[in-house]
Amino acid sequence: MAQKSGYDFVVVANRLAVDRITTEDGGTGWRRSPGGLVTALAPIMAQSDGAWVGWHGAADETLEPFDHAGMHLVPVPLSEQEVEDYYEGFSNATLWPLYHDVIARPEFHRHWFEAYRRVNRRFAEAAAAVAAEGATIWVQDYQLQLVPAMLRELRPDVRIGFFNHIPFPPPGLFSQLPWRHSVLRGLLGADLIGFQRESDARNFQRVVRHRLGYYIKSDQIYVPSEEPEPDQLSSLPGLHPDPARGTVARQAAAPQQGDYRIAEAKAFPISIDTQKIVELAERPDIIARSEQIRRELGNPETIFLGVDRLDYTKGIRHRMKAYEELLADGELTVGQACLVQVASPSREGVESYRLLREEIESTVGRINGEYDTLAHTAIRYLHHSYPVEEMVALYLAADVMLVTALRDGMNLVAKEYVAARKSGQGVLVLSEFTGAADQMRQALLINPHDVDELKTAMVKAATMEPENARRRMRSLRRQVVSHNVQRWAEEFLERLAELR
Structure with a gap:
C-alpha cells in the first residue's frame, strides 16, 4: 500500500491490529490479531483505505508506521513506566474495577491519571496526523476515554465515534472517580458514543445529566459550544447542590439554536x-478433536465448561463453589460429571490478579484432592490461552457452558458456544449481569451471586430433556447468526455517518 497524506477511516485502540511473531528463519514479523474487533474492521479498512493507531505491545521501543494485510499501522510508543501507570494503573486498577460495580476496590492515584491523560494525548495526536480531511475516526474502549475531545480540538473536521466495550457504571459509582468531569468531557467529544447494553447508555446519560446538567432527548446530548472547566461547574448560574443525589445538578432546558452540538x-x-x-x-479434524477430549476426560455424561480470562469479574470462584457443593451433596458425582475450566492468563502484573490466581488454583487443588478418583478428575483446570480451533473443539465437547460473570460488558464466549452448536444440543447457563443476557433469553439465566440458584441451573442443564435443549439452542443460534460482528460495525458506522 502506498503511503498517502491521509486516511479516510482511522481506528484508535490500545493495541495494534497485529501481533509480533518469530518467523521460521528466526526473524520477527507480524500477523493479524485474531480478536473479533480486528475481524470486523479489517474488511472495512481495506475498502476505505484505513489506518489503525495503537500500541505494538513492547515498552520503550519506537517503531515507524508500516503496512500489513491491507492496513496502515501506526505504532504509538509507551515507556515501561507509562505501561505501569496508564495501563496497569489507571486503566485496570482504577477504571476496570469502578466500571465493574466495584467487585474489587478501585485505586485512585493522581500520577496514574496524569499518565493516562498524557498517553491519551499521544494517541489523539497520532490519529489526527494520519486522518484525511473529513475522515471517520473510531476510538475503542475505556483506555482512551479522553481521546475524542482531544481529537475534536485537534481536528474539528473529522467524524468521531467511540465504543465502550465494558459496562458503564451508574451515577453513584461513577461519581467516586476524582476525574469524572474530565472523563465525561472526553467522551462527549465524540459524535456517537456506543455501549454494549441499553442500561449502560442510560447510565452514561444519567451521569451527564446529573454531573453536567446537559439537556438530553431521545439519546441525543446537547453539548454546549463553550464548555466550562470542571472546577467552575458549581459556580455557574443554574447549578445547585442536590442533597438527595449527593451531586451537582443543573435544571436542564432545551438550548438555543447554535449554542450546542449533538453527541448521541x-x-x-x-x-x-x-x-x-x-x-x-x-471441520472433521475439529469434530474428531472434540471426541478425543471427551475420551481423555473419561467419557463423562456431562461436561461443564467455563472459558474466561482469569479475572475477578468472571465469577469463577462462585462457579467452583457451586460445583463443589453439588459434589458434596451427591447431586453430581465425579465420573458422571466433569468441570473443565479454561482460565487464560490476564494482567499478571496487577497484584489483585496474582492473588486471584493463587486462590483459584488452591480451590482446584482442594476439590480435586477431595473428589478425584483413579479414573476421573473433578476439575480439569487449564491456565493457558488456546487457538480458536482448540476452543471450538472444547465447545463441541461440552454439554453445558457456564458463563457466570458477576459483571460483563457482553461476554462473547457465550455467543461462540452457541454458534458452534449447530446440532442444537448443549445448554447455556448465563449470568443476567452480562450484556449477552439481554439478547440470549433462551439461556438458563441466573444470578451468579446466588449459589443455590446456580446449583439448581447446573443440575437442570445436566438433566434437561433433549427436545427442550434443542428448542432453546435453535432460538439462541438464530439470534447469534443473524447479528454478527460485521453487522455490529456496519450499524455503528452508518449511524455515525448519519449524525454528521
Whole structure:
C-alpha cells in the first residue's frame, strides 16, 4: 500500500491490529490479531483505505508506521513506566474495577491519571496526523476515554465515534472517580458514543445529566459550544447542590439554536465472527478433536465448561463453589460429571490478579484432592490461552457452558458456544449481569451471586430433556447468526455517518 497524506477511516485502540511473531528463519514479523474487533474492521479498512493507531505491545521501543494485510499501522510508543501507570494503573486498577460495580476496590492515584491523560494525548495526536480531511475516526474502549475531545480540538473536521466495550457504571459509582468531569468531557467529544447494553447508555446519560446538567432527548446530548472547566461547574448560574443525589445538578432546558452540538449515546451490542466459528465447528479434524477430549476426560455424561480470562469479574470462584457443593451433596458425582475450566492468563502484573490466581488454583487443588478418583478428575483446570480451533473443539465437547460473570460488558464466549452448536444440543447457563443476557433469553439465566440458584441451573442443564435443549439452542443460534460482528460495525458506522 502506498503511503498517502491521509486516511479516510482511522481506528484508535490500545493495541495494534497485529501481533509480533518469530518467523521460521528466526526473524520477527507480524500477523493479524485474531480478536473479533480486528475481524470486523479489517474488511472495512481495506475498502476505505484505513489506518489503525495503537500500541505494538513492547515498552520503550519506537517503531515507524508500516503496512500489513491491507492496513496502515501506526505504532504509538509507551515507556515501561507509562505501561505501569496508564495501563496497569489507571486503566485496570482504577477504571476496570469502578466500571465493574466495584467487585474489587478501585485505586485512585493522581500520577496514574496524569499518565493516562498524557498517553491519551499521544494517541489523539497520532490519529489526527494520519486522518484525511473529513475522515471517520473510531476510538475503542475505556483506555482512551479522553481521546475524542482531544481529537475534536485537534481536528474539528473529522467524524468521531467511540465504543465502550465494558459496562458503564451508574451515577453513584461513577461519581467516586476524582476525574469524572474530565472523563465525561472526553467522551462527549465524540459524535456517537456506543455501549454494549441499553442500561449502560442510560447510565452514561444519567451521569451527564446529573454531573453536567446537559439537556438530553431521545439519546441525543446537547453539548454546549463553550464548555466550562470542571472546577467552575458549581459556580455557574443554574447549578445547585442536590442533597438527595449527593451531586451537582443543573435544571436542564432545551438550548438555543447554535449554542450546542449533538453527541448521541446509545447501545450497539457487539457480536462475533459467526461464520468463522460455524465453519470451524463443521471441520472433521475439529469434530474428531472434540471426541478425543471427551475420551481423555473419561467419557463423562456431562461436561461443564467455563472459558474466561482469569479475572475477578468472571465469577469463577462462585462457579467452583457451586460445583463443589453439588459434589458434596451427591447431586453430581465425579465420573458422571466433569468441570473443565479454561482460565487464560490476564494482567499478571496487577497484584489483585496474582492473588486471584493463587486462590483459584488452591480451590482446584482442594476439590480435586477431595473428589478425584483413579479414573476421573473433578476439575480439569487449564491456565493457558488456546487457538480458536482448540476452543471450538472444547465447545463441541461440552454439554453445558457456564458463563457466570458477576459483571460483563457482553461476554462473547457465550455467543461462540452457541454458534458452534449447530446440532442444537448443549445448554447455556448465563449470568443476567452480562450484556449477552439481554439478547440470549433462551439461556438458563441466573444470578451468579446466588449459589443455590446456580446449583439448581447446573443440575437442570445436566438433566434437561433433549427436545427442550434443542428448542432453546435453535432460538439462541438464530439470534447469534443473524447479528454478527460485521453487522455490529456496519450499524455503528452508518449511524455515525448519519449524525454528521
